[in-house]
Amino acid sequence: MSLKERSFEKWENDWIRLRWGDGAPLLRMDFDVCGAVRAATIHATALGVFELRLNGDSVDDIHLPPGWTDYRKRVYVHSFDVSDRIVPGKNVLGALVAPGWFAGFFGPFGDRGYYGHDAWFSCELVLEYEDGTFETIRTSPEWKGALGPISQADLLMGETYDSRKEISGWDTPDFDGSKWKPVSVLREGDERLPESIEPYPGEPIRTIAELPAQSVSEPSPGVFVFDLGQNMVGVARLKIDVPAGTEIVLRHGEMLNDDGSVYTENLRSAKAIDRYIASGGEEIWQPRFTFHGFRYVQVEGLPAGCDPALDTICGVVWMSGLKETASFECSSEKVNRLFSNIQWGFRGNYLDVPTDCPQRDERLGWTGDTQMFIRSATYLADVQSFFKKWLVDLHDAQHPDGGYPDVAPFMGRLGYASAAWADAGIICPYVLWQAYGDTEFIRPWWSQMKNFMALICTDENRHNGPNAQSFGDWLHFNSETPTRLIGLAYRAYDARLMSEMAAAIGEENDRIFFEAEAEKSRDLFRCEFFQGSEIAVKTQTACALAIAMDLLDGEDLEKTKDCLFQGLEEHNVYLTTGFVGTGYLCPALTKAGRCDLAVQLLLNEGHPSWLYEVNNGATTIWERWNSWTEEGGFGDVGMNSFNHYAFGAVCEWMFESLAGIRPASPGFQTLEIVPCFTDRLDYVKASYDSVQGRISNQWKKTSSGWTMELETPVPATVILPNGTSQVEKGRHIFEVPA
Known part of the structure; x- marks a missing residue:
């Protein structure tokens, strides 16, 4: 040794x-x-x-x-x-x-x-x-x-x-x-x-980039605001030449007030202020034992008449040292900016634990945010060791009755077994196994995962019982989905994932048990979702969960598809989903045969939409669809982060449907390539460095349809509008008629 x-x-x-x-x-x-x-x-x-x-x-x-x-x-x-x-x-x-x-x-x-x-x-x-x-x-x-x-x-x-x-x-x-x-x-x-x-x-935190200031302004005498051009997480490096004893104050924020000063009200009790007292002469300093989420740095305390150089401030970006594995580009520069925003939100919140936000007095490992985004995260970077560490945190925080916590590492005053949050204990190991083909994301925790399932499959429980308590479809846009329905959807989904994982680790009795439990839970969901033959809960989130999680069959499924389409049309094809529903919405539409509606949601520029944020200067994903609006300005100051990755879960759909890259077996040992061709974009190209090697797929619009070029290190099933092909590893070109 x-x-x-x-x-x-x-x-x-x-x-x-x-x-x-x-x-x-x-x-x-x-x-x-x-x-x-x-x-x-x-x-x-x-x-x-x-x-x-x-x-x-x-x-x-x-x-x-x-x-x-x-x-x-x-x-x-x-x-x-x-x-x-x-x-x-x-x-x-x-x-x-x-x-x-x-x-x-x-x-x-x-x-x-x-x-x-x-x-x-x-x-x-x-x-x-x-x-x-x-x-x-x-x-x-x-x-x-x-x-x-x-x-x-x-x-x-x-x-x-x-x-x-x-x-x-x-x-x-x-x-x-x-x-x-x-x-x-x-x-x-x-x-x-x-x-x-x-x-x-895990992966220790390292400096992954430096962002020089792009501009500096003076909103009031002696107050200078440096714009790094990108919302980031880390610290600001200060370079000055001032008299000894001069105290320089650095305030950090993600947005600006109307007067050009740094907006800090959304930080709540987090001061996010660094102070440096100079010893005289040229000095360079950056903090060691703090970090902030910010785009702007407000510098105060420089001597009167000082005109600071642009290199007075440089952003030093911190993140767990993960190898990034994804690229995405299309003909829409706004969508490309959205992908960049998703990347930067991921970078800023994968700092030793997967946090909800990096700037205010919170920065907790919320389990709901984690499971909603984890599939996107597995495309963006190699997160294996990062999650091996966090799964320990998660199970350290598990309640004796089996309930997984709202946050991990553990912090008191928060709950357990909340639907869509606690389910991280099942979904995260499953997604990691699918991404990397390693059952060691499952085996060490199997008995504890079963304990959680035993809890939520009882008649009376906090997760999906008659008096279910959870965060619901958090921050939905005026479209509330009952918490019990969300819990029943996740109960059935979890049971199906458990049956698949049981088969993978050779637990045959568990496979049979959870297969039966999945069917029982689907029936419970159907009874809650329908009243007789009519859909009782018609929100976009409820319909998206039913479709994406395979909770319905036959006529029930067709009715639900129609309900989802109608629900979108009632809102001029704009979403109303919150944290729970947003990640499932575009995949559900694609699964239902309406990829065109998913593309429309991606390309929408009005409020609420992803590109509305882009059009209003966002460089990360916002916590709320209305974190800032032209009509109302800043949203609820009590909870308003401008770097919250949950709504960035659309990244999964961008890779698996728009670019068409998805695993057909755990660890990408085989692929299923099912691109979503659309005449709304001239081209789409993406690559992913899987554990099997680099996968790349790109398609472009032609006068007669589309041309697609695939590079794969493993066998792939290619499903196109004009037929299905089985291909071996290597480079393949396909002509697809319109």
Whole structure:
């Protein structure tokens, strides 16, 4: 076993912190190396977040390790190979530690220190010498600490940095730290200690891009607003040359007020303010222990008469370091902008956990948003390790009665077993298995998934019982769908997915059971959806769920299709769906044989629609269809994010129907290519880097119909209006008459 593969079942290292002070204190330990080192590995973690230093430099380029978990149950360790960084003689191991999710503000309830009130750091450096002996440098009472330049470090509130208080060389061997203060140690058995310490299974947060400011304005004297041109998540890097003691204030926002200042009312209690106190001369700084969702940065405090250069501000984009796997382009530049908006919403909200929004005082791992978007996410990037980590968070938060939570990692005051939210426990493993062909997304959780199904398949339950309580079709547009109906739809859908997964993992008895349960649940849905022979619930969402989830047959299905078509026509082919219905609407229309209506929804530019947002300057997906309107301005300030990916779930349809790329078997071992040809677009082309290799498909309009070019690494069934073809891997061209 290599040093980096070490088991952490027995963690013998102390948890340390400075005895006083907020912000991010400095911690250090001198040690001597007396022989030739073959290998050196640091294993580090925190109740909070940390940055690790060795001999004057940062050990790695990741941000906010060890990530967010339910710290009472588990905390993760990050391992770093530092073999080439150890020098003969004296060395220094150092760290900065900040509150992060453990002890800082997070969530919509004004909570601070939900898991604990102070940040703690713990690590070990394991040295393997050439003679085969080992030495371990651990966190212990021998470490020393001091207050540094970071006096505030909070994920929601921001970071304050006084560069006059920098301690030069504090993490280098030549520094004399003898007068630093002793650290405090968390005693064994303390209730703040986690039950389990494990290797980090996910993708750490990294810088994925830098966005130079596109313009700067001065809405009022001495107040400068920098526009990055793109709503993003991360931090702003500041470059200044001002007198010592000058305090620069950075305010972050996604939109502008009418007077040109940065709009921050929708952030609620999250201040999202960074402060920098200059030491004089040219200085460059970016925060370490906070992040913001923003397009605009408002800079205040520059000396009178200062005319800041455009490079005063640069956006530094953070995201879990996922390999992006998708491209999409068509003849409509507005649709291309929509795809870009979906990508940026995904990037901004896949930051260690799949959050609902990255800017206000929430940023929670809402399970409903996650399951609604996950199929789109599997096209946009390789999310395997990201979700292996989050599925642990999800099951750590599962209620003893089997109910999956509204958010994961766990946070109190929120519920369990909410229809369309709790179903993430079934849908996410299924979608991941379909995307990557790996049943290890299912096997570890099978018994817990069955516990959830046992709960929701009872007569009386919160999910779909007579008194069902959930968020319903959240943020629908004046078209409410009963929560019980939504719950019954998901109950039947979950049971069908469970039967398929049971077959995949060889659980034959479970396959038979859930196949029968799926039929029983379909009957329950039909009884709720219909009154006799008439449809009782005629919302777009209800009809879309019935069609997309295969909940009806025969005449019932045909009536439901007609109901959906009529419902759209009553609204001039505009949607009324919320979080639950929107992702299913275009797939349901395509399945019902009306791809033309799905295309119309995509291309609509009035309100409400995706392109209405594009036309009004959106660079990410909005939380509400009316987050901003020409008539009413900003929407409900109590809940109005301009970076919320749920409505971006149309991305799934753009790949699987408009471009026609969809798996015919788990892991894209075979394909089904069924493109949605339309004369509303001149061309569509898309590619996806699947686990089998790159799949690309493009079609373009011709004088007589369409030409389609497919590149596939696996056999594919190609279904076109003029017939079906079976093709092997390689390049294939098809001529399709109009």
